[in-house]
Amino acid sequence: MESTTPQKDRDGLCFFGQISAAISHDLKNVLAIINEDAGLMQDYLLMANQGMEINPDKLGEIAGKILIQIKRGDSIIKNMNRFAHSVDLPECEVDYRELTLLVVSLLTRIASRKSVTISIAESDPVKGKGDPFVIQMLIAKCLEICIDSAGKDNELNIEFSNEAGNSAIKIIGLSNPVPADQLSGLEKNAVNVGASLGFSPQDKILIIKF
Amino acid sequence: MAEKVLLVDDEKEFVEGLAERMELRGMNVTACTNPQEALDKVDAESFDAIVLDLQMPGIDGIEALKHIKKTRPEMQVILLSGHATVEKGIEAMKLGAMDFVEKPADINVLTDKIKKAQAKKMIIVEEKTKEKVEEIIKQKGW
Numbered sequence: 001m002e003s004t005t006p007q008k009d010r011d012g013l014c015f016f017g018q019i020s021a022a023i024s025h026d027l028k029n030v031l032a033i034i035n036e037d038a039g040l041m042q043d044y045l046l047m048a049n050q051g052m053e054i055n056p057d058k059l060g061e062i063a064g065k066i067l068i069q070i071k072r073g074d075s076i077i078k079n080m081n082r083f084a085h086s087v088d089l090p091e092c093e094v095d096y097r098e099l100t101l102l103v104v105s106l107l108t109r110i111a112s113r114k115s116v117t118i119s120i121a122e123s124d125p126v127k128g129k130g131d132p133f134v135i136q137m138l139i140a141k142c143l144e145i146c147i148d149s150a151g152k153d154n155e156l157n158i159e160f161s162n163e164a165g166n167s168a169i170k171i172i173g174l175s176n177p178v179p180a181d182q183l184s185g186l187e188k189n190a191v192n193v194g195a196s197l198g199f200s201p202q203d204k205i206l207i208i209k210f
Numbered sequence: 211m212a213e214k215v216l217l218v219d220d221e222k223e224f225v226e227g228l229a230e231r232m233e234l235r236g237m238n239v240t241a242c243t244n245p246q247e248a249l250d251k252v253d254a255e256s257f258d259a260i261v262l263d264l265q266m267p268g269i270d271g272i273e274a275l276k277h278i279k280k281t282r283p284e285m286q287v288i289l290l291s292g293h294a295t296v297e298k299g300i301e302a303m304k305l306g307a308m309d310f311v312e313k314p315a316d317i318n319v320l321t322d323k324i325k326k327a328q329a330k331k332m333i334i335v336e337e338k339t340k341e342k343v344e345e346i347i348k349q350k351g352w
Binding site: 024025026028029031032033034035036037039040043047065068069109112113114115152 | 220221223224227228230231234265266267268270292313314315317
């Protein structure tokens with residue numbers, strides 16, 4: 001049965017929620033590290049007030065760690081901002097590589113919880129027209145299933161191609177077969193985005209074609 | 211007596227900062243960023259309190275908690291999370307966690323909970339020792 005519009009809206013909302021939850025978790029970790037480092041600095045200053053000598057290098061080291069976390073937090077928020085703005089236009093020119101890079105950054109925590117690493121091949125921009133939000137949703141759903149298929153301590157590689165107006169994202173490194181129900185769910189999602197899927201179990205590859 | 215604490219979180223910088231602050235407060239801290247390594251340490255030695263992150267690669271906090279409560283029920287677990295949901299907290303408490311703390315944690319609150327964990331563990335160990343002694347006395351018929 002075809003997805004109804006309310007169901008599509010709900011799927012989109014769930015995806016937005018899932019990504020927002022992952023972002024909030026990452027930001028909480030950044031704040032937790034800053035909290036400990038700032039607290040440590042305060043501990044040392046309290047001890048200095050009581051007459052203990054503080055090594056300036058130690059304070060410099062802690063301040064450096066705080067600055068690193070601020071940069072990390074800033075990059076998470078930049079990604080969050082780009083993701084939030086991806087709902088602005090229902091159709092525009094998109095760069096599939098850029099969108100994939102963003103999705104992979106947003107899914108890093110999910111992949112790392114399952115001990116899977118994702119690498120992205122160098123390539124020129126791979127451009128086309130489409131709805132950035134639903135394209136990201138399709139890439140994310142495909143990646144999540146591929147992460148499960150790759151299994152613990154394995155690596156997924158992503159490659160791009162753009163030939164004769166056809167753009168493709170190739171996810172390489174699947175280990176276990178993708179369950180049929182998941183694959184048909186993905187295919188429905190792909191149709192909604194105006195894309196198609198190719199799955200090659202023997203080559204352990206999933207291809208999204210736009 | 212210094213509290214013996216095992217601190218487990220995959221965020222290395224977080225573990226290092228918190229461990230140093232705990233040590234400045236007189237605690238004896240073992241820090242660990244790998245959950246499997248943490249479980250091996252739990253099997254090998256005793257801790258007054260285990261401060262455990264809820265979400266880690268490979269083994270999550272709930273799984274680790276189940277393992278600890280099965281193998282070393284006297285050890286007290288305080289779960290830490292940046293993803294505090296009521297459901298996870300309730301699940302953790304049902305599984306035997308002593309407490310649940312949201313990140314970023316207040317060091318004074320955490321220290322207080324660790325001291326309570328040490329006291330609770332001592333009571334459990336004392337009771338166990340008493341039971342053992344009573345069992346030996348019964349068997350020997352003294």
